[in-house]
Amino acid sequence: MPSKxxxxxxxxxxxxxxxxxxTSELMIDLAYSALIYDNEDIAEEVMHLEENMDVLDYHVxxxxxxSARRIDEAEQLLGVLEVASASENIANAAMEIAKCVLMDxxxxxxxxxxxxxxxxxxxxxxxxxxxxxxxxxxxxxxxDTEAGMWxxxxxxxxxxxxxxxxxxxxxxxxxxxxxxHDEGVPLFFEKATNTKYTPRRMISSADTxxxxxVDTIVEMKNMCELAVGLAYSALLFNNKDIAEEVRAVSDQLDEMKYDVQRLVFESAKDIENVDELRGMLILSTAxxxxxxxxxxxxxxxxxxLEMHPVIALAVRESDEVIIKIEVAPCSPMxxxxxxxxxxxxxxxxxxxxxxxDNRWLYSVNGKSVIRDNDILIARGSRVGEEALKEMxxxxxxxxxxxxGKDRSSGLSSTRQDCAPPRRNKCAAATExxxxxxxxxxxxxxNKRTAMTKQIWL
Numbered sequence: 058m059p060s061k062x063x064x065x066x067x068x069x070x071x072x073x074x075x076x077x078x079x080t081s082e083l084m085i086d087l088a089y090s091a092l093i094y095d096n097e098d099i100a101e102e103v104m105h106l107e108e109n110m111d112v113l114d115y116h117v118x119x120x121x122x123x124s125a126r127r128i129d130e131a132e133q134l135l136g137v138l139e140v141a142s143a144s145e146n147i148a149n150a151a152m153e154i155a156k157c158v159l160m161d162x163x164x165x166x167x168x169x170x171x172x173x174x175x176x177x178x179x180x181x182x183x184x185x186x187x188x189x190x191x192x193x194x195x196x197x198x199x200x201d202t203e204a205g206m207w208x209x210x211x212x213x214x215x216x217x218x219x220x221x222x223x224x225x226x227x228x229x230x231x232x233x234x235x236x237x238h239d240e241g242v243p244l245f246f247e248k249a250t251n252t253k254y255t256p257r258r259m260i261s262s263a264d265t266x267x268x269x270x271v272d273t274i275v276e277m278k279n280m281c282e283l284a285v286g287l288a289y290s291a292l293l294f295n296n297k298d299i300a301e302e303v304r305a306v307s308d309q310l311d312e313m314k315y316d317v318q319r320l321v322f323e324s325a326k327d328i329e330n331v332d333e334l335r336g337m338l339i340l341s342t343a344x345x346x347x348x349x350x351x352x353x354x355x356x357x358x359x360x361x362l363e364m365h366p367v368i369a370l371a372v373r374e375s376d377e378v379i380i381k382i383e384v385a386p387c388s389p390m391x392x393x394x395x396x397x398x399x400x401x402x403x404x405x406x407x408x409x410x411x412x413x414d415n416r417w418l419y420s421v422n423g424k425s426v427i428r429d430n431d432i433l434i435a436r437g438s439r440v441g442e443e444a445l446k447e448m449x450x451x452x453x454x455x456x457x458x459x460x461g462k463d464r465s466s467g468l469s470s471t472r473q474d475c476a477p478p479r480r481n482k483c484a485a486a487t488e489x490x491x492x493x494x495x496x497x498x499x500x501x502x503n504k505r506t507a508m509t510k511q512i513w514l
Contacts, residue, residue: 063111063112063115063116065115065116065119066116067120068116068120069367070117070120070121070124070137070365070367070371071367071370071371071374073113073116073117073120073141074117074137074140074141074144074367074368074371075371075374075375076113077110077113077114077117077140077141077144077145078140078144078289078371078372078375079220079375079376079377080106080109080110080113080144080148081110081144081145081147081148081151082147082285082376082377083106083209083219083220084103084106084107084110084147084148084151084152084155085147085150085151085154085282085347086179086209086236087099087102087103087106087151087155087209087210087219088100088103088151088152088154088155089154089172089179089278090179090181090209090210090234090236091103091154091155091158092154092155092157092158092164092169092172092336092340093169093172093173093179094181094234095158095163096158097158097159098212098217099155099158099210099217099234100155100156100158100159101155101159102210102217102219103151103152103154103155104152104155104159106148106219107148107149107151107152110144110145110148111145113141114141114142114144114145117137117138117141118138118141121134121137121138129363132362132363133362133363133364133365134365135357135362136292136357136362136363136364136365136368137365137367137368139353139354139356139357140292140354140368140371142353143288143350143351143353143354144350146346146347146349146350146353147285147346147347147350149346150343150344150346150347150350151343153339153342153343153346154339154340154343156339157336157339157340161332162332162335162336162339163330163332163333163336164333164336164337164340165267165271165333165337167267167268167271168271168274168275168336168337168340171271171272171274171275172275172278173239174239174275175239175275175278175279176238176239176279176282176283177236177237177238177279177282177407178236178237178238178239178242179234179235179236180206180234180235180236180237180242180245180246181232181233181234181235182232182233182235182245182246182249182250183230183231183232183233183249183250184227184228184229184230184231184232184233184249184250185229185249185250185251185252186229186230187251188229188248188249188250188251189248190227190248190249191227191228191229192226192227192228193226193227194223194224194225194226194227195208195221195222195223195224195225195226195227196222196223196224198227198248199440200235200245201237201405201437201438201440201441202403202404202405202438202440202441202444203244203248204237204241204244204245204248204402205237205238205240205241205401205402205403205404205405206235206236206237206238206241206242206245206405207235207236207237207405207438208221208225208233208234208235209234209235209236210233210234211225211227211231211232211233211234212231212232212234213228213231213232233249237401237402237405238401238402238407240399240401240402241401241402242254242256243256244402266320266321266323266324267320267321267324267327267328269320270316270317270320270321270324270337271337273313273316273317273320273341274317274337274340274341274344276313277310277313277314277317277340277341277344277345278340278344280306280309280310280313280344280348281306281310281344281345281347281348281351282347283306283409283419284303284306284307284310284347284348284351284352285347285350285351285354286379286407286409286436287299287302287303287306287351287355287409287410287419287434288300288303288351288352288354288355289354289372289379289436290379290381290409290410290434290436291303291354291355291358292354292355292357292358292364292368292369292372293368293369293372293373293379293381294381294434295358295364296358297358297359298417299355299358299410299417299434300355300356300358300359301359302410302417302419303351303352303354303355304352304355304359306348306351307348307349307351307352310344310345310348311345311348313341313345314341314342314344314345317337317338317341318338318341321334321337321338376438377436377437377438378436378437378438378439378442379434379435379436380406380433380434380435380436380437380442380445381432381433381434381435382432382433382435382445382446382449383430383431383432383433383449384427384428384429384430384431384432384433384449385429385430385449385450385451386429386430387451387452388427388429388448388449388450388451388452389448389452390427390448390449391427391428391429392426392427392428393426393427394423394424394425394426394427395408395421395422395423395424395425395427396423396424398427398448400435400445403444404437404441404444404445404448405437405438405440405441406435406436406437406441406442406444406445407435407436407437408421408433408434408435409421409434409435409436410433410434411425411431411432411433411434412431412432412434413428413430413431413432433445433449
């Protein structure tokens with residue numbers, strides 16, 4: 058079959074990088090959704106998106122070649138090429154996962170349940186006619202901050218809507234596929250179905266080797282997603298410490314892949330359906346490939362390459378943004394654990410790392426305690442970013458500030474905006490922590506700011 062020819066169309070590198078980052082991340086979510094729910098339609102969409110990634114990669118390469126006029130410009134554009142290539146490799150890994158569905162390569166039921174209980178899980182719900190979500194847009198529902206869930210696809214009758222936006226309206230009998238933290242699943246499920254969520258019970262396997270390999274694959278999924286988030290953080294903030302951690306995670310996943318291979322081969326003698334073992338090997342290889350792509354993203358930082366500004370703009374303008382913020386000593390978050398704060402479900406924000414004094418902490422879990430002057434590296438939506446900023450700063454008692462505006466400038470200041478909060482969970486989270494001070498949580502704008510500056514190279 059002859060290779061497809063691409064026709065060059067001038068586009069900004071920033072626009073291309075944003076689309077490649079968003080598409081590759083969507084493909085991973087859809088690929089795992091297709092695998093967990095044995096859905097060939099979603100798997101086919103992953104294959105279609107991979108073809109689009111090839112086109113985007115072609116345009117990035119051609120755009121870089123047309124843009125470089127001097128050696129210093131060419132060196133800056135090396136980072137652009139590496140980020141684009143890494144996004145393409147992540148997309149290829151997603152394609153391999155989706156092929157399992159199209160080629161009838163199954164995975165054990167225990168692994169499907171394990172993937173649902175990963176740090177970021179996949180859930181499918183059908184909208185009940187009495188659901189409060191009926192007739193509302195995704196923007197109105199604010200599921201990322203209300204439940205820490207992102208809707209990645211909607212099935213409506215026989216049609217699919219992939220990567221729905223804030224204007225997409227939810228209808229009765231829509232089937233929603235969403236990703237997010239497992240703590241947000243019950244709330245999301247109950248909102249959609251008007252029924253109480255009953256978690257599925259894990260099925261323990263009699264084969265200890267198989268059970269151990271299932272646990273390892275789930276952990277590999279968690280770690281490779283962490284590596285990608287850290288890689289973009291290292292790139293955005295030009296931080297070598299974070300970049301070194303990405304490389305360490307990638308090396309660890311290499312070892313874990315070989316552990317999975319050993320465990321799978323040892324358990325093969327007791328397994329009737331060998332196809333399930335093939336699927337496990339494919340998943341472990343895909344996770345390792347994603348972590349290697351993350352290492353490629355962080356590599357320019359380790360090599361002291363000067364980054365082209367278009368890379369930072371692209372990372373900031375993507376669907377999921379990278380955030381760096383310091384916790385003020387007077388913040389109501391200080392002294393609380395992540396389990397108490399429930400940031401994932403209250404704001405849709407995932408903390409990737411914490412810088413405390415001169416040390417970096419990467420193993421952030423529910424028992425980790427927030428301290429004053431901690432620097433958080435996190436990822437999430439722009440709405441969640443604003444909510445996190447409110448929680449990290451000092452609460453203001455409206456009684457201490459009779460004027461809600463800075464009269465000298467006529468502009469409303471960030472911490473003086475003490476209007477009663479809208480009914481949403483991220484504002485409620487701040488209010489709950491400040492209740493002992495009788496402080497209202499500041500209201501926030503429910504708008505996604507868009508950069509107007511376009512860089513055309």
